[in-house]
Amino acid sequence: MHNILVSDPISAEGIAALTNRTDLSVDVQTNLSPADLLGVIGKYDALIVRSQTKVTKEIIEAGSQLKVIGRAGVGVDNIDLDAATEKGIIVVNAPDGNTMSTAEHTFAMLMSLSRHIPQAYKSTVEGNWDRKSFKGVELNRKTLGIVGMGRIGTEVSKRAKAFNMDIISYDPFLTEERAEKIGVRKGSLQDIYKEADYITVHTPLTKETHHLIDLEAFQQMKQGVRLINCARGGIIDEDALVEAIDRGIVAGAAIDVFEQEPPERHPLLKRSQVIATPHLGASTEEAQTYVAKDVSEEILHILNNESFKNAVNMPQVPADVRKALEPYYLLGEKIGEMAIQLIQEPPHKVTLTYAGELTDYETESLTRTILKGLLRYHLGSKVNVVNATYMAKSYDLSYSVEYSSSSLDFTNLISVRIETKNETRTLSGTLLSGYGPRIIKIDDYSIDVAPTDHLLYIQHLDTKGMIGHVGTALGEQDINIATMQVGRKDRGGDAIMMITVDKPLPKQVRDQLEAMEHIRSIKEIQLS
Numbered sequence: 001m002h003n004i005l006v007s008d009p010i011s012a013e014g015i016a017a018l019t020n021r022t023d024l025s026v027d028v029q030t031n032l033s034p035a036d037l038l039g040v041i042g043k044y045d046a047l048i049v050r051s052q053t054k055v056t057k058e059i060i061e062a063g064s065q066l067k068v069i070g071r072a073g074v075g076v077d078n079i080d081l082d083a084a085t086e087k088g089i090i091v092v093n094a095p096d097g098n099t100m101s102t103a104e105h106t107f108a109m110l111m112s113l114s115r116h117i118p119q120a121y122k123s124t125v126e127g128n129w130d131r132k133s134f135k136g137v138e139l140n141r142k143t144l145g146i147v148g149m150g151r152i153g154t155e156v157s158k159r160a161k162a163f164n165m166d167i168i169s170y171d172p173f174l175t176e177e178r179a180e181k182i183g184v185r186k187g188s189l190q191d192i193y194k195e196a197d198y199i200t201v202h203t204p205l206t207k208e209t210h211h212l213i214d215l216e217a218f219q220q221m222k223q224g225v226r227l228i229n230c231a232r233g234g235i236i237d238e239d240a241l242v243e244a245i246d247r248g249i250v251a252g253a254a255i256d257v258f259e260q261e262p263p264e265r266h267p268l269l270k271r272s273q274v275i276a277t278p279h280l281g282a283s284t285e286e287a288q289t290y291v292a293k294d295v296s297e298e299i300l301h302i303l304n305n306e307s308f309k310n311a312v313n314m315p316q317v318p319a320d321v322r323k324a325l326e327p328y329y330l331l332g333e334k335i336g337e338m339a340i341q342l343i344q345e346p347p348h349k350v351t352l353t354y355a356g357e358l359t360d361y362e363t364e365s366l367t368r369t370i371l372k373g374l375l376r377y378h379l380g381s382k383v384n385v386v387n388a389t390y391m392a393k394s395y396d397l398s399y400s401v402e403y404s405s406s407s408l409d410f411t412n413l414i415s416v417r418i419e420t421k422n423e424t425r426t427l428s429g430t431l432l433s434g435y436g437p438r439i440i441k442i443d444d445y446s447i448d449v450a451p452t453d454h455l456l457y458i459q460h461l462d463t464k465g466m467i468g469h470v471g472t473a474l475g476e477q478d479i480n481i482a483t484m485q486v487g488r489k490d491r492g493g494d495a496i497m498m499i500t501v502d503k504p505l506p507k508q509v510r511d512q513l514e515a516m517e518h519i520r521s522i523k524e525i526q527l528s
């Protein structure tokens with residue numbers, strides 16, 4: 001039974017996929033204080049939030065069972081992503097469900113701002129009939145600057161075009177081709193400041209976008225510019241906006257989101273040029289149902305160990321790539337697990353090489369799986385594909401990935417080279433059609449071994465009788481040999497045996513083998 005906590009108001013219809021399940025327990029508790037949440041989070045496997053709940057490092061650390069945090073919406077700035085990644089908790093969002101609603105809200109704000117609708121409404125219901133104070137401006141033939149041309153920015157641009165606006169946009173990922181296709185001009189932030197009559201922001205709130213629009217930016221803007229923020233409080237510096245309004249640079253601002261929510265008597269709210277809504281961009285029947293449905297589906301997939309698509313703290317793996325790589329994940333994990341057991345000292349560098357048909361795929365997810373196998377051996381189950389690269393870095397283990405055209409006549413090949421201060425070991429494996437994962441090379445020795453639970457790797461001198469001696473020693477202690485592979489470099493030189501046995505070796509057998517003449521080293525390899 002998995003326990004799920006929903007800590008912000010969410011569409012009941014949207015989460016029906018979770019609440020209808022008898023194998024899940026879903027608690028909806030939308031009035032928890034941070035202290036309450038801290039007290040209860042320990043028993044939940046999944047947490048679903050909107051923008052209200054602040055999922056801090058402290059909450060994440062107290063979430064000892066947490067596997068997934070679902071954001072029923074887009075912005076994840078209320079979730080400490082680094083803390084979640086460090087703990088191996090997947091964070092998923094619902095990136096598409098509220099695009100239309102937020103674009104429409106932005107447009108409602110743009111129009112309200114131009115025609116002073118909120119101010120005029122207030123005046124009218126107060127009994128006035130003031131037709132002079134609320135003279136507006138047309139959108140027709142005005143220039144709209146859009147900062148952030150993602151999903152919402154693009155939908156806003158379509159609506160603005162229908163109003164015959166000229167659109168100039170800045171987004172680090174906006175190419176000339178895409179700009180042309182959407183029918184907007186690509187420009188810099190400075191171009192926008194110089195030319196725009198209206199500026200609307202649609203970026204996430206990040207370190208880079210925090211106070212992106214500050215006093216210096218306002219000083220470059222056209223006198224009488226109007227601003228809209230339906231993205232995140234903090235992208236526009238609120239104090240600078242107040243100053244820009246007071247200096248007459250900004251003629252009006254429409255604000256849906258605030259640096260602190262609720263904004264508690266911020267001077268902005270005292271300016272008659274400012275209209276505001278309480279973070280309503282995504283608040284429609286439709287958007288709330290879509291985002292809740294999307295995030296519920298993702299949570300179900302994650303709790304059932306199925307593939308999912310909207311993780312924000314690990315790479316997205318398209319379904320076709322995941323399907324193609326699925327059988328390699330097991331091979332990769334086993335190779336990682338074996339490689340770490342071949343070395344005697346802490347590793348400082350790992351090089352992964354993919355060859356054959358693996359070079360056709362984006363292999364980041366496979367890399368994470370190999371690192372997971374490698375790190376788990378010492379660090380345990382706290383390592384998973386979400387935090388594998390983070391964990392590697394935090395243990396000063398650098399890793400790199402190479403693609404090779406040489407796959408040693410196999411259709412696919414994964415090699416791991418693991419380096420310590422004094423040793424370098426390499427291990428290669430392949431997925432043999434019809435046979436599954438095989439280890440086909442250790443250092444310079446070719447072998448053919450299935451990565452089963454108990455392996456015995458013996459380095460010895462190539463001399464007669466070795467196989468018999470080892471076989472007899474194991475047999476006498478009731479250790480059954482399932483398979484045995486031998487390999488040598490040169491006649492009479494270094495040789496290896498790779499033996500698969502049915503159970504771990506008792507210490508006395510190990511000691512006995514180690515004491516045997518011509519045996520150089522014995523390594524027991526346990527795979528999970």
Ligand SMILES: NC(=O)C1=CN([C@@H]2O[C@H](COP(=O)(O)OP(=O)(O)OC[C@H]3O[C@@H](n4cnc5c(N)ncnc54)[C@H](O)[C@@H]3O)[C@@H](O)[C@H]2O)C=CC1
Nearest residue numbers: 074075102148149150151152171202203204230231281282
């Ligand atoms: N008011 C509300 O209720 C809602 C607010 N939002 C906010 O709107 C934001 C945008 O949402 P989407 O369009 O769905 O996200 P998106 O991810 O589709 O688009 C964001 C765009 O911002 C661009 N960007 C990032 N840094 C930038 C920078 N420094 N300058 C210019 N562009 C930059 C990205 O390249 C991307 O194209 C969200 O991050 C969220 O914070 C989203 C939904 C509802």
Ligand SMILES: O=C(O)C(=O)COP(=O)(O)O
Nearest residue numbers: 050051052073074075282
């Ligand atoms: O999706 C987003 O980023 C939003 O800002 C919507 O926030 P909300 O879910 O309405 O609290």
